[in-house]
Amino acid sequence: MDKNLRTRAIIIGATILACLYGIFGLPKSKDDLVENLKKNIRLGLDLRGGSHLVLQVQVQDAFKAEANTDVERLKEDLSKANINYNSIDTNDPQTIADADKIEIFIKGVPVDKTGALRTLINDKYDTWLLSTTSSTDYRLAMKPTKALDLRRDTLLRSMQTIESRINGLGLAESSVQQRGRSDADSELLVQLPGVDDPARIKQIIGTAALLELYEVKDGPFATPEQARLNYPGGVLPLNSKIVKAPSRADQTEGYYVVARTPVITGRDLRNARPQQGEFGKWETTFTLNQEAARRFGRFTETHIGKRLAIVLDNQIRSAPVIQNKIEDSGRITGASSQQDASDLALVLRAGSLPAGVLYLEERTVGPSLGADSVHEGIVSGLVGLIAVIIAMLVYYRRAGINATLALILNAVILIAALSYFEAVLTLPGIAGVILTIGMAVDSNVLIFERIREELRNGKGVLASIDTGFSKAFLTIIDTHVTTVVSCAFLFIFGSGPVKGFAVTLVIGLIANLFTAVFVSRFIFDWELAGKKQVASLSI
Numbered sequence: 001m002d003k004n005l006r007t008r009a010i011i012i013g014a015t016i017l018a019c020l021y022g023i024f025g026l027p028k029s030k031d032d033l034v035e036n037l038k039k040n041i042r043l044g045l046d047l048r049g050g051s052h053l054v055l056q057v058q059v060q061d062a063f064k065a066e067a068n069t070d071v072e073r074l075k076e077d078l079s080k081a082n083i084n085y086n087s088i089d090t091n092d093p094q095t096i097a098d099a100d101k102i103e104i105f106i107k108g109v110p111v112d113k114t115g116a117l118r119t120l121i122n123d124k125y126d127t128w129l130l131s132t133t134s135s136t137d138y139r140l141a142m143k144p145t146k147a148l149d150l151r152r153d154t155l156l157r158s159m160q161t162i163e164s165r166i167n168g169l170g171l172a173e174s175s176v177q178q179r180g181r182s183d184a185d186s187e188l189l190v191q192l193p194g195v196d197d198p199a200r201i202k203q204i205i206g207t208a209a210l211l212e213l214y215e216v217k218d219g220p221f222a223t224p225e226q227a228r229l230n231y232p233g234g235v236l237p238l239n240s241k242i243v244k245a246p247s248r249a250d251q252t253e254g255y256y257v258v259a260r261t262p263v264i265t266g267r268d269l270r271n272a273r274p275q276q277g278e279f280g281k282w283e284t285t286f287t288l289n290q291e292a293a294r295r296f297g298r299f300t301e302t303h304i305g306k307r308l309a310i311v312l313d314n315q316i317r318s319a320p321v322i323q324n325k326i327e328d329s330g331r332i333t334g335a336s337s338q339q340d341a342s343d344l345a346l347v348l349r350a351g352s353l354p355a356g357v358l359y360l361e362e363r364t365v366g367p368s369l370g371a372d373s374v375h376e377g378i379v380s381g382l383v384g385l386i387a388v389i390i391a392m393l394v395y396y397r398r399a400g401i402n403a404t405l406a407l408i409l410n411a412v413i414l415i416a417a418l419s420y421f422e423a424v425l426t427l428p429g430i431a432g433v434i435l436t437i438g439m440a441v442d443s444n445v446l447i448f449e450r451i452r453e454e455l456r457n458g459k460g461v462l463a464s465i466d467t468g469f470s471k472a473f474l475t476i477i478d479t480h481v482t483t484v485v486s487c488a489f490l491f492i493f494g495s496g497p498v499k500g501f502a503v504t505l506v507i508g509l510i511a512n513l514f515t516a517v518f519v520s521r522f523i524f525d526w527e528l529a530g531k532k533q534v535a536s537l538s539i
Helices: 003-024 030-040 059-080 111-124 144-168 199-206 224-229 290-302 338-350 367-396 398-420 427-456 461-493 496-528
Strands: 050-057 087-090 103-107 128-132 138-142 175-179 187-193 211-221 240-245 254-259 269-276 282-288 308-312 315-318 329-332 357-365
Touching: 003 030, 003 398, 003 496, 050 144, 050 199, 059 087, 059 103, 059 111, 059 138, 059 144, 111 128, 138 144, 144 175, 144 187, 144 199, 199 357, 211 224, 211 240, 224 240, 224 254, 240 308, 254 308, 269 338, 282 290, 282 338, 308 329, 367 398, 367 427, 398 427, 398 496, 427 461, 427 496, 461 496
Parallel strands: 240 315
Antiparallel strands: 050 187, 050 357, 087 103, 103 138, 128 138, 175 187, 211 254, 211 308, 240 254, 269 282, 282 329, 308 315
């Protein structure tokens, strides 16, 4: 065997070993072999069974939060610029369609401060358009382009947050994607292979995990009405609101009057983790970033002896009295179990959802359906493969063995690539595998027919093989490139299953180039190596 042939044999052997390792790993027993196979070949929802959820992101919540944040900034900037005003308020869009109609109203600005107000808005608040409603009143409306950016960002952050939470539970094969292609679409599709009881997943996904720490103005009260009756005319103080503290084992239901603007929010968190506190009860501790720690330290230092409400998703978890200055850490008590504390820490670490979510659809796919799909897919693939092998052996005789070996190696490389890339195999993916078999056979047919044509023209065997491979190569490249381009469009514009089909087909095409051209040529050269004269070729 010459040096070139030996080098190609080493490359092919190394490729086969790498593929087998990717599929089977290094099993120590038969049980390990089966377990590694299940672990490395990941099945999608349609094959493995699991849960299918459709969520609607309430993007209007993000618009409200954006407006409220800018209102607080605006109050501070107006004070620094010595621009007086009577009140600053926002409207309250209730539906997704009305989200971008969010507005900020500034009332009671002196006439001589109009120019200063316009300059301030133009310089620091490029998200908003300022218009006049009267000589002293103004309205800020969100620019259409900024509203569209906020809507897109809300959906993207929601997808990333939900995916982080699910992956934190070890469900790495799950998928979260936007349902629909319009920028106005606010629905997300969540697929959870292998999860047949999605109750806990729904709870973790649906928890907005919006952590806020508020200064407590008054309370607790038994009812919201009692809280309002504590003030003249039943009107709450300016910039305050009522928040509920639900009943738990360690507290009774009550209502507190708190400041409207939080001191700290979930965005200020650096980390969160579960731990056991006093008397062995589980709680969730959190730490703040440096800037938030300084801000929190200043607040607690000036409010010693007063209550601080720890609010999670608009409900008070606890309202402890500030005993001394607190800077970079805090704790949330009231967890019913270690899992409860761990789940809360998980969602806090993953980040709060920028908006609430509403469940529109929930379906559970039984594993028996997935097993049927896998069985039928394997049977159809094997039947097609056997039929192709028989046809190649009958028509091309011994050369058909060459094509069969290349075809089998093509399938092994494809499955190994899916394992290494941690891709999920779905039913459309199996269709891609079957189509790849057809494409691989097509490449071998092109090469073999070219060789036959050269033999009919009177060329020698070695010359016919060399010319057949070189002439067919360009045709194979051309067909593969056009198919890859088509797959690229399927991947860009298609949904999850369509993307899976495109990815599987592209991997199969790349593997086919290696097997049909490199491996198949090697087998011909290896078979004919050492023969001084070759009179005929079995093809």
